[in-house]
Amino acid sequence: HQYGVVSVGEGDGRLWPVNGMVEKPPKGTAPSNLIIMGRYILQPEIFDLLSTQEKGAGGEIQITDAMKTLMETQPFYALKYEGRSYDCGSKLGFLQANVAFALESKELGEKFGADIIKIAADLQRKA
Template sequence: MNRQVKKAVLPVAGLGTRVLPAGKTTPKNLLNVVDRPILSYIVEEARAAGIEHLVFIVGRGQAAIEDYFDAIPEIEQALAAKGKIDILEDLRRDLPEPGQMSFIRQMAPLGLGHAVWCARHVVGDEPFAVMLPDMLMQADPPALVQAVEAYEKTGGNVVVVEPAPEGEAHKYGIVALEGRDGRLNRMVGMVEKPPPGTEPSNLFISGRYILQPEIFRILETQERGAGGEIQLTDGMVNLMKTQPFHALEYEGTTYDCGDKIGLLRANVAFALARPDLGDAARKAIGELL
């Protein structure tokens, strides 16, 4: 029986240069999609997948992330006194139970692999999820739920993938498959930004992973790769030599909220999908067009 996935690592220490100036004083993952910060949706997705402990890898100047997931008694008391119980309940829904969140400082921006490695002592010797908060996924069931269901079938390591835009596979980290039958297939390799025409598939790694703890030992001594950073992809390639990897082509739509247009598209898509706001959003968008 596969060990359950109960912890998730969220690397949120990036500088958010693609969304400046908005990200200058507000951590990029606290920028809003409709009326909630991006991280609110990511945490909701994690909880739906049975995650019990969230490990945030943060950087300097990101204390606001920790503050967001803390209670603010003054606001709660004011809302309660005014009878605004619906707003109060909405405010409280993101709050964790004591001990359900950890915040670890990544002292230097040394890459995604280094960020994941920073979580080693909290994760311990158990499988865990990695969720890239920039990548907001609109899916039913949620993307990580689909990944956990795949992991329960295959064990080992699972990487969520999706088709790259036509003719743009060379811009992404692309997976190589043993064969392609349905949405869940055994992987035999990964290639970061392959030269055009050499791509082993059109499926790129899109921001959700389930990994075994042996990845930490590999990342511990891994040399720097592309961009002078410790790359998670390089670590996974090494782990694949001894453990199985499967690629799950999930059902849903991904919005890159680290990009200005991606963030705009996410706001429109999530507003249109809201039962309480969809009609008004559709009308407002129509008027602008």
């Protein structure tokens, strides 16, 4: 209920034709467990649809609503992402992403990692 979800047809393991999508479906009603991560390659016609789009889930203009309309005339495909993802739409996910990327930084990673270890040790002492 926090993410858009796609329903797909037969695919080859990583690439599937998209049959439908639902933006933030109510809990227990999602058509699959395949979430929409917000990375798209779309045709220019999407902008015409978005300019006339009514507000959808959450009172926001939802790109998935425009994409569903576009699916009526164009094929859509989903590619299974193989990697770590972060929900930067939540405060916790945003912090997790920043920590993960800081730790991978050539400039900051080592020093930041040492700071994280100190912070974790302080947390353990307080627990």
